[in-house]
Amino acid sequence: MTITALRILPPFAIGRFGSSPTPQANYDIEVEADAPLGFRKVRPRETLEVDEATGAISGCGVPASVQFRDGDRIRPVAPFLEVFAVDENGRMEPLDLDLLRREGLDLNALAWRAKVANRKVFRRTGSEDDIVTAKTGWFSDHARQPLTGRGANLVLAPDGSPPEIPFGDVRFIRPTPEFPGIRLRFTPAEGLIYGPATEDRDPDVIPESRAIYSVRGDWVGFQLQDPESYRETLPPALYAIKPPAPSWLNDDIAISRGYVDDACDGKVTVRLTLGTGRVLTAAARICASPPAMVPDSMFIRSLADDLDQIVHGPELPADEPIEVTRARAEDIVRRAYETVRFMNVPVMNGNDYDGRPAVSLDTMVAEEAFDTERPVRPAMAPEAVDTQAILALHQQVFAALRAGAAPWFSRLLRRPDEVTDYTDEGRRKMPALMSGADNNYLALTHRQIATIERASRGGPSDHPASSGPTAQGLVPRNRTAQIHYAALGNPVTSRPEMSVGNCCPGLEVDFRAVWRRLLEGIVLVEHDNFVIETDKAHRELLHHRLLRIDGVPVMAEMRGPSTSDPDKSIVLTTAENPNGVSTFEWSNTLAHTLHNKVGQKVRCDFTASPAKDPVAWPDNGEDPPPHVTHELRVRPFFEDESAVISFTLAEVGELTQGLCSPWQNDYRECSCYYWASSRPDFVNVEIGTDGLSRGDNWMAKERSGNYVADDYRDTQLIGYDDLFKHWEKLMRFQIKGRDYDDGSAAS
């Protein structure tokens, strides 16, 4: 073959923190045929052992069981990235010693490099000195290459530790005759917090060795000033602040403690110099993120769903066999009940709980009430929201689907343009009680919705199920196969299907960040239609608001029930949001444009002048606000022909810059309890003798079977500082819906 190009697979690999020296063994999760409604089974898979001294794979075996921690130390997920060669006929095959030999090459023809960054502090302060970057330079050996984060605002620690944040390492795995493939391993950092080099820090959180943030920088004591409010994240603050926290319950005062974590995202590049002297390169993305605490469940909207929509578009092909559509619909319903399982539905519904008013409990409906300055209203009938009862109903839908019966519930799905509908009908749509990337109620992707709609229209088939379309396999054009590629040794939690898709801000990455530069000439805020940067040609658009793209509005009015007329709704204005409008999440809003108009110019309407307050294009035929129209070109989403998210859209470090700093904050602070695969709410759930569900709050320090209502001040619950100090010990894995602490077999 003639090698014409390279690919690194997977194109996006997720590493997960942990301080155990033993990396997480490989495992997959699968539905058991004889327990289709049960939890997915954790199946140990072929696990690669890397010899520390040589960097070669010294063994490959399937462990008897899967262990997630060693005592108080969590095993890090350290994914491998494999290199594939593309030939002149468009075929892909693994690049290995044999192929190199056939090409007259050896390992010296290969080199790797990596660059990662943590831009979380920069995202808030705007100071480039706060960017912490690690670069390896090209390397061809097989030693661990530390990813040493450095930044202008890092200083020598009081104990003499260097001004560096270790982001883990990368290692070119030495190919051997037994394991001849060319692969790199990314081992993430431990999940530590670094902080100010000052005396008044809490030494239990920031020991001397990690007190490296300079007092010269802006981060310690940082507080966003009103004129800079466009730099605010969504949700606001999202960083460790001086007590009391959270800020929104304490007069919106958010003074930074100056904490920085060792999360990062970035790029690994492989280089192959051919005998002709031609140099081929390929890249992939990596990120370091928190562990998936519920490894046997998947969330209803994952990053893979968003990527799937980007690759295939928001609609389904007309000729897709109904069996294929229905199988996908089944998967969505399964993930729906896997999501419900870990929610205390009555509490999330906005019921009062244990004598405490719903407004005092952190829920999506309470969030909605805060945002709209309205009283909390339960979303659904308060008496009909027992978790197990709701779960059973979802499972019954699943059983009906499996009988070939059309589900008929597609009309109950929330459309992406209905996320700001806060009427009773709007709030009851599915998925219910959870936040989306825009802090409104979560909607599925257009493509997921189209899947359910198609399945619901299909009706039962009179013909035996076909085997579906022939799989295209791993070819350069099949981006889906590349995105989902399961590299040997990589557990499922390293793949996008285990990454939450309702990113507000997100957990593994803040996926909203990829849309900021989709339109050439301007940069948007990841969660807003505010133009934060422009190129020279579009300088006049700076601080304007984007109203429509290709005729599609990007904001909508928030509408709630009219008290005087139940058939009507009103716009929910507040003093802070006088127009009562909210931005839609970009992923769904831009889906059609991205699918149809890449490389083309599209009409974009902006406010005619800079606009601090949100402004929407009216959807009721009223006159639009004064506006100007520009034609902007739509950038491609992927790098060249690959399945790698474009580095023009998001530079190294930008996919994680909108996340919490430190990441532990998110586990305490997120009000939405929406990450079934990562951050459960209701665990150890059982049916009480009253026929109703009972269980523990995952964040409770002691398990009693009595759910402790969320309360930032309640010491029964894991608090901010508990997480900062002892997150690895306190965060408990869940298997089959129950605490899984013993580290014994999950097989």
Place this chain on the structure above:
Amino acid sequence: MATVHRQHRHVSGLAEADEVQFEKPPEMTWHDYVVLLLHIASGIEHALMVQYLYAAYSLDPQRAPASKRKHVAHWQQSILTIAREEMGHLMSVQNVLTLLGGPLSFEREDLPWDSPYYPFPFRLEPLSLGSLACYVFTEMPMRPDDDELTARERDAIIARVKNHVRDHDQRAGRVSDERQRPHHVGKLYERIISIIGDVSLIPETAFQTSTYASQANFDAWGRNYRGGLPPEVAALYDKSEAGREKQKREVPNWKYDAHVLIEPMPTRQAAVVSLKTLAGQGEARHLLPEQRRSRHEPSHFDRFLEIYRQFESEVDASWSPSRPMVANPIVPVAGSAPPQTQFTTITNRRSAQWATLFNLRYRMLLGFLGHTMRLSRVGYAERPNLAGSVMHRVFAEMYNVKALASLLIRRPVADVADPLRAGPPFQLPYTLVLPIVDDDCWRLHRDLLAEATSIAGRLRSEASDEPAVAADETAYLQSQVAADAQTLAWVEQILAGRNRSKGASR
């Protein structure tokens, strides 16, 4: 159905009249009488609902020529919408009964006989022009406007109804009673409303206002079916009268979502408005309260008439939109007399097992329905309770009924080679009366679940004889058995709790 027989005893002698007359028998009080009429109304709503479901299940767009498939899909959607709204009517009638302190009723006519109140003989059959004519007539306003239905078309529909009924009578070996006319259901509601609205007949003290919180409400039962059009369609029309008229003219009825009317009612006036609204949605537009008329929503009559006209013009002898399903399928009962000829016995052994399972789950649905209504009388509505959980079981069994129907419509009624397909029999059990003691209700649920599991086990033990549906049968049974195991564990846990508390109290 003994109950239905008894209902009819009170109206015997009236059947010969051209139009049903509603005269209170002397042995009944007005309260009794209106409760009886409500029971009959409930039975009619229930009967219509299952007949419409059967008709909708029978439709298969794939059988239509490519250019007609959308029509068939829209017909199916529209009929299902009507069936959902009938469910709302059924529940609203229960609310009125609750308000009046009367017993609830989920019974319905089970046999294809005529009764003076039922609009046409009950018959589960695939959709045809004849059956459609029956549905149109049933839902027809007593005085339709000329611009929506000419006298000529009306007469043609009535003639078709009579022919349809006569044909089936002949096939069943029965002599048609030519004096018998199909009836409008609106007449019944008119009578109920006139009695309830008359303070001299029903005193204020008859209304149990405190039952308001225990009545079915939209939040719990409505499934968000608020009616209306998709926003993108609604946006095309302004809210003026001219805009509404334009919308009415231009937007096909199938585009309107179901509007499930379920409102608890605290007073006589609320009951009257509620009954008028539901009658107006169905059969008696003239009863619709003024405030509801300003919002255009297709009535059941509008929907059926639209389908009827399209069916008449689109379907010819070369194709049928319906699957080749039998009418009135029943499960044979060992040792019993041969069924009457208007029934079709499901003789395929495996199909009969599936149909048995269907009947059982239909019974479970109605059992859970009765139970949740009873539990809601004692539950505290501000937090999760068993009434709410049992209500979800009702919806779960609806999904089950739908799933089983989707299998039965693809299964042979007799020999596998015979193209004729079975269908959901919707046979009622010997009684729907729940045990007096609540624990016994739970035991009943437990036993029925166990029986369902047992039937499912038998079905799983043998391979399917119908390749077209074999994979779906396997997948469904696998999931359903697992779901039933969970439900059974839930019921057992409740019973265990009851036993424990009894032990503790001894």
